[in-house]
Amino acid sequence: MRTFPDAKSVARAFEPEEPVILNRPHAARRAARFFVDRFPGKVLYAVKANPAPDLIEALWNAGVTHYDVASIAEVRLVRTALPNAVLCFMHPIKTRSAIAEAYHQHGVKTFSLDTFEELDKIVDACRDPETGDPASDLRLCVRLRVSSEHAQLSLAAKFGCDLTEAPALLQQARQHCDWLGVCFHVGSQAMSPFAFVQALDRTRAAIAEASVVIDMVDVGGGFPSIYPDLEPPPLEDYFQIIHQHFYALPIAYNAELWCEPGRALAAEYSSMIVRVDKRRGTELYINDGAYGALYDAAHVDWRFPVVALEDDLRDGEQDFAFYGPTCDDADYMAGPFPLPGDIQAGDYIEIGMLGAYGAAMKTGFNGFGDAQCVIVEDEPMMSLFDGSRRREASDNVVSLR
Numbered sequence: 001m002r003t004f005p006d007a008k009s010v011a012r013a014f015e016p017e018e019p020v021i022l023n024r025p026h027a028a029r030r031a032a033r034f035f036v037d038r039f040p041g042k043v044l045y046a047v048k049a050n051p052a053p054d055l056i057e058a059l060w061n062a063g064v065t066h067y068d069v070a071s072i073a074e075v076r077l078v079r080t081a082l083p084n085a086v087l088c089f090m091h092p093i094k095t096r097s098a099i100a101e102a103y104h105q106h107g108v109k110t111f112s113l114d115t116f117e118e119l120d121k122i123v124d125a126c127r128d129p130e131t132g133d134p135a136s137d138l139r140l141c142v143r144l145r146v147s148s149e150h151a152q153l154s155l156a157a158k159f160g161c162d163l164t165e166a167p168a169l170l171q172q173a174r175q176h177c178d179w180l181g182v183c184f185h186v187g188s189q190a191m192s193p194f195a196f197v198q199a200l201d202r203t204r205a206a207i208a209e210a211s212v213v214i215d216m217v218d219v220g221g222g223f224p225s226i227y228p229d230l231e232p233p234p235l236e237d238y239f240q241i242i243h244q245h246f247y248a249l250p251i252a253y254n255a256e257l258w259c260e261p262g263r264a265l266a267a268e269y270s271s272m273i274v275r276v277d278k279r280r281g282t283e284l285y286i287n288d289g290a291y292g293a294l295y296d297a298a299h300v301d302w303r304f305p306v307v308a309l310e311d312d313l314r315d316g317e318q319d320f321a322f323y324g325p326t327c328d329d330a331d332y333m334a335g336p337f338p339l340p341g342d343i344q345a346g347d348y349i350e351i352g353m354l355g356a357y358g359a360a361m362k363t364g365f366n367g368f369g370d371a372q373c374v375i376v377e378d379e380p381m382m383s384l385f386d387g388s389r390r391r392e393a394s395d396n397v398v399s400l401r
């Protein structure tokens with residue numbers, strides 16, 4: 001990948017007719033170091049946020065040794081990029097062949113589950129193919145259903161067992177492993193650390209009811225990044241609250257604490273250059289959209305930061321909406337996206353904070369989806385990790401309910 005100082009120099013060098021993804025490995029390394037240094041436990045990268053091998057290597061080089069994978073393709077991808085990484089298969093519904101390949105060929109020992117059927121499937125798929133003996137080194141993790149009320153994107157409906165089912169499932173899973181964990185996900189972009197308090201309260205109830213020994217508590221993802229409408233409290237507040245509530249759980253004295261950030265580690269990694277192909281009033285027709293890296297901008301009205309890359313625009317800012325390149329009316333991003341009022345066809349725009357669930361979600365629908373990738377050395381358009389968001393001393397105490 002070629003390296004440039006910033007988005008403007010890329011636009012000048014290529015005058016690209018297709019979108020260009022701009023990657024910032026330094027920003028990913030900085031986010032990873034922040035989590036590795038300050039989260040009071042082990043940090044797994046949730047690969048689905050962005051599976052780009054260059055990103056995964058940047059995270060590894062910054063100290064992230066464990067990876068949350070959800071499909072056999074993600075298992076193979078991370079295993080190829082990082083032969084020594086610890087992979088944890090954290091999708092609660094897996095195929096038997098995916099489990100067997102992960103365990104027997106890629107050294108995956110940690111699997112999550114939320115039903116008795118999945119427990120049986122895992123135990124069976126990991127048997128010794130010769131002797132039929134059950135695996136003695138499984139590490140199982142029961143996924144609990146928790147609320148998504150503080151999150152921008154819910155993960156509450158689909159996965160996780162209820163408090164009524166959890167105790168029996170924990171007891172049953174304990175029969176098949178020497179290392180048993182509990183995991184959950186509070187929903188993505190959780191805007192309050194209290195999301196984790198509620199979830200850890202549920203965890204406490206499930207563990208107490210089951211009265212089994214718990215070796216690990218995995219608080220999942222949900223750690224926020226920063227976007228124009230979404231400025232979260234400092235991540236240190238999340239870490240501190242999680243730490244306190246973790247210590248109050250009825251678990252083994254040497255139990256581990258894990259987290260699985262996706263968005264928070266990846267968001268600052270990528271931005272994208274798009275070109276305006278047509279202007280109609282305050283609507284700009286650009287060359288990426290709902291089926292490209294702007295899925296969330298179209299489908300959940302996410303506002304990403306934007307900046308025009310031209311030097312000759314003189315007018316003040318005005319609010320624009322975007323149309324993407326496909327022939328579908330739904331390929332529309334309402335924004336609003338503030339840009340100079342005299343922006344026109346042929347001009348370039350940088351759209352920021354697309355490293356998580358943006359760049360990774362580009363499709364080839366309707367023949368659009370090509371993008372080259374380059375490295376840029378400037379700062380991401382917004383950052384939680386560049387030191388600009390130091391906490392006020394007076395603001396240093398998190399009030400606990």
Ligand SMILES: *Cc1c(COP(=O)(O)O)cnc(C)c1O
Nearest residue numbers: 046188221222223260261262263
């Ligand atoms: C998506 C996902 C994550 C990452 O979530 P973020 O909100 O991006 O941090 C972590 N764990 C699991 C099981 C997931 O499905």
